[in-house]
Amino acid sequence: MQNRHFGSEVTPMSGFWSNIFLSNPKKDSTLDLLKTIPVFEDLNSRELQAVERILYRRTFSPGEIIFRQGDPGVGMYMLGEGEVEIRSEPDHVVLTTLGVGSFFGEVSLLNEVPRSATAAASTECVLWGFFRPELMDLIERRPKLGVKILLHLAQIAGKRLVAVDVELRDMRIRDSEVR
Amino acid sequence: MMSLESTSRAPRWGIRIVGVGTVALILALAVLLPGLVALLILGALIAYLLDPAVQHLERRGFNRTAAASMVFAGLSLLVISVLIVLVPAVVAQFDELLTLDVSRATATFESMNVTINSWIGKLGLEEVDLLDSLLTYLGERIPSIIAVLPDALSFIGSLALFPFIIFFLLKDGRMLKKTTLLLVPNNYFEFSLGLLFKMDLQLGNYLRGQLIEAFVVGVLSIAALWILDVPYFLPVGIFAGAANVVPYLGPSTGAITAVIVILVSGGSPATAVLIVVLFILIQLLDNGIVQPLVISRKIKMHPLLILVSVVAGGQLFGFLGLLVAVPVIAILKVFIVESIGYSRRYRFQPG
Numbered sequence: 001m002q003n004r005h006f007g008s009e010v011t012p013m014s015g016f017w018s019n020i021f022l023s024n025p026k027k028d029s030t031l032d033l034l035k036t037i038p039v040f041e042d043l044n045s046r047e048l049q050a051v052e053r054i055l056y057r058r059t060f061s062p063g064e065i066i067f068r069q070g071d072p073g074v075g076m077y078m079l080g081e082g083e084v085e086i087r088s089e090p091d092h093v094v095l096t097t098l099g100v101g102s103f104f105g106e107v108s109l110l111n112e113v114p115r116s117a118t119a120a121a122s123t124e125c126v127l128w129g130f131f132r133p134e135l136m137d138l139i140e141r142r143p144k145l146g147v148k149i150l151l152h153l154a155q156i157a158g159k160r161l162v163a164v165d166v167e168l169r170d171m172r173i174r175d176s177e178v179r
Numbered sequence: 180m181m182s183l184e185s186t187s188r189a190p191r192w193g194i195r196i197v198g199v200g201t202v203a204l205i206l207a208l209a210v211l212l213p214g215l216v217a218l219l220i221l222g223a224l225i226a227y228l229l230d231p232a233v234q235h236l237e238r239r240g241f242n243r244t245a246a247a248s249m250v251f252a253g254l255s256l257l258v259i260s261v262l263i264v265l266v267p268a269v270v271a272q273f274d275e276l277l278t279l280d281v282s283r284a285t286a287t288f289e290s291m292n293v294t295i296n297s298w299i300g301k302l303g304l305e306e307v308d309l310l311d312s313l314l315t316y317l318g319e320r321i322p323s324i325i326a327v328l329p330d331a332l333s334f335i336g337s338l339a340l341f342p343f344i345i346f347f348l349l350k351d352g353r354m355l356k357k358t359t360l361l362l363v364p365n366n367y368f369e370f371s372l373g374l375l376f377k378m379d380l381q382l383g384n385y386l387r388g389q390l391i392e393a394f395v396v397g398v399l400s401i402a403a404l405w406i407l408d409v410p411y412f413l414p415v416g417i418f419a420g421a422a423n424v425v426p427y428l429g430p431s432t433g434a435i436t437a438v439i440v441i442l443v444s445g446g447s448p449a450t451a452v453l454i455v456v457l458f459i460l461i462q463l464l465d466n467g468i469v470q471p472l473v474i475s476r477k478i479k480m481h482p483l484l485i486l487v488s489v490v491a492g493g494q495l496f497g498f499l500g501l502l503v504a505v506p507v508i509a510i511l512k513v514f515i516v517e518s519i520g521y522s523r524r525y526r527f528q529p530g
Contacts, residue, residue: 056357056372060365067369072524074373112373133376137353141237 030055030080030128037078037103039130039152047145054138056129060121069118073108075131082125086117097122109135109153201362215340217496220503222344226352228387229254233349247350255342268413286445370525377517378510381478386506388473389424395469396423396430396461403457404437410444419458423465425489425505427482430465434458478509 034040034048043051057080060066066077069089077084084098095117098104107113109132139146209216229250236246292308348355356375363371397420404412419433437458438451485505492504 054357056360056368058365058368064365066365068526071369071526072373072521074369074376131372133372133379136376137234141234143238 033078033080033101033128036101038156039076039103039106039109039149041152043145043148047142047148050138050142050145051130051149054130054134056131058127058129060125060127062121062123064121066119066121066125066127067105067115069116070114072112073105073115074112074133075109075129075135076103076106077119078103078128078130080126080128082121082123084125084127085120085122087120088117106153106156108132110150110157213496214499217499217503218338218341219344220507221499222341223348223352224386224503224506225345226348227383228390229345229349230352231383231387243353244350247346251342251346251349254345265413366527370522370527374514374518374521377521378513381513381517382510385478385509388470389506391473392465392469393420393423396420396433396465399461399464400433400437400458403461404454407441407450407453407457409437409441409446409450409454411440415440421502424502426480426485428486428489430458430462478512480505480508480512484508484512 030052031045031048034043034051040048040051055078058066058077060082066084067073079098079100079102081100084102084104085094086096086098086104087094104119105115108115109130112132135146135149138149232250232253233243233246236249237243241249360368360372360375397417400419401412401416404416409415415433415437418436419430422429422432422436425432434455437454441451441454442448485508488504488508489501492500492502492507494500496503
């Protein structure tokens with residue numbers, strides 16, 4: 001993994017990371033942005049509007065931390081404008097740079113797990129936050145919609161497990177070849 | 180959504196000024212208009228307690244405004260029905276209480292006086308005159324009771340606002356929470372969001388449980404007092420239920436009030452003992468069955484903290500202060516404990 005600084009250009013993600021932080025092309029409105037996020041796949045326009053109403057819009061300046069590695073996770077972010085760097089601590093290695101239409105942090109929608117990496121704005125950013133309290137509230141109020149979102153989250157978690165499994169197998173093969 | 184977006188677009192210092200200004204305004208209101216603030220707190224508590232009912236209707240497909248209107252209409256109907264059914268009975272009993280046969284009460288006091296003085300005499304202490312002391316005490320207090328009447332009238336005036344406060348907090352509570360969180364700087368945003376979520380998990384159950392518990396104890400007290408043929412069983416039973424919200428002090432206050440009423444109205448000491456026994460039984464029932472069923476998570480508060488908060492609530496905000504003191508202290512306790520514990524897991528950056 002290459003070590004890069006803030007303000008660097010968006011670079012293509014490695015296979016593994018692009019599977020986790022899926023990028024999508026820039027869209028004009030929040031609803032269009034939501035339609036491109038796999039978590040909200042298959043939602044009709046009324047359901048998307050219900051989700052849009054509970055999103056938090058946050059703006060970040062270049063260099064500003066969105067969340068830190070190890071902090072308790074409360075939810076996911078979708079990138080509406082700008083670029084975000086995901087980096088590991090304490091060595092500040094940049095794992096990937098995300099562009100408009102990307103999403104990250106979705107695991108903490110399911111559980112209060114510590115953030116696995118630090119996310120920081122590398123340019124002026126507009127992020128849409130979808131958080132666990134709102135998801136729980138949505139499940140209470142609109143169970144059908146809640147189940148759809150949970151199903152998508154489970155599918156993403158499943159794909160991620162498969163990807164980690166493949167990565168581990170490849171590492172084992174590489175390791176045995178080196179020996 | 181537009182207004183929220185424009186808030187987020189505002190410069191950081193602008194957001195901070197709005198945040199500090201809001202806190203300053205709330206504090207100024209608390210000092211200048213304590214009655215209104217107490218009503219707002221009580222309204223917020225009621226709206227918070229009724230939120231699950233609104234959510235239930237939303238689950239059935241109603242939008243937030245329709246659901247909040249329906250719950251509000253239901254609450255209004257319930258309050259009006261209770262007032263129509265209960266108020267004449269309570270007022271009649273209060274009337275009776277006010278036109279109490281003074282000679283009977285005096286006789287009771289005199290017999291109590293003789294008994295107490297005989298004990299005091301055995302101890303070699305100076306004799307006391309109970310009735311005289313009571314009349315002197317009341318003589319000193321009555322002018323101050325009259326002095327608060329204008330306050331009470333303005334309080335009744337602000338009561339007219341109360342239904343509106345409850346309705347708008349029910350309808351827009353979620354939006355208010357969201358708008359408030361948008362004012363929080365990025366550095367503390369996730370922390371604040373998580374903290375509110377944790378507080379809601381702890382407090383929601385606790386406060387709703389307390390309300391159900393007070394209702395059950397109130398009904399049981401009314402039934403017990405009615406069975407024992409205690410006069411004014413309705414106001415005394417309702418008071419016992421309401422007082423039950425205050426831990427430690429509440430249950431004994433309810434029992435003491437009932438005992439005083441039975442003694443003053445010429446009831447036998449045996450009935451007074453029976454009242455105490457029944458109130459103890461109600462408390463056992465409450466602690467053993469009602470509490471475990473309705474309160475899944477208790478918030479432990481030191482008795483001294485409760486005593487001080489109730490006195491302070493009463494002195495600062497009057498009768499409403501007495502009512503909201505314990506829930507407010509529970510909220511503050513959960514806020515302090517959770518924010519200390521939760522903040523340890525975060526690494527905040529300056530600025």
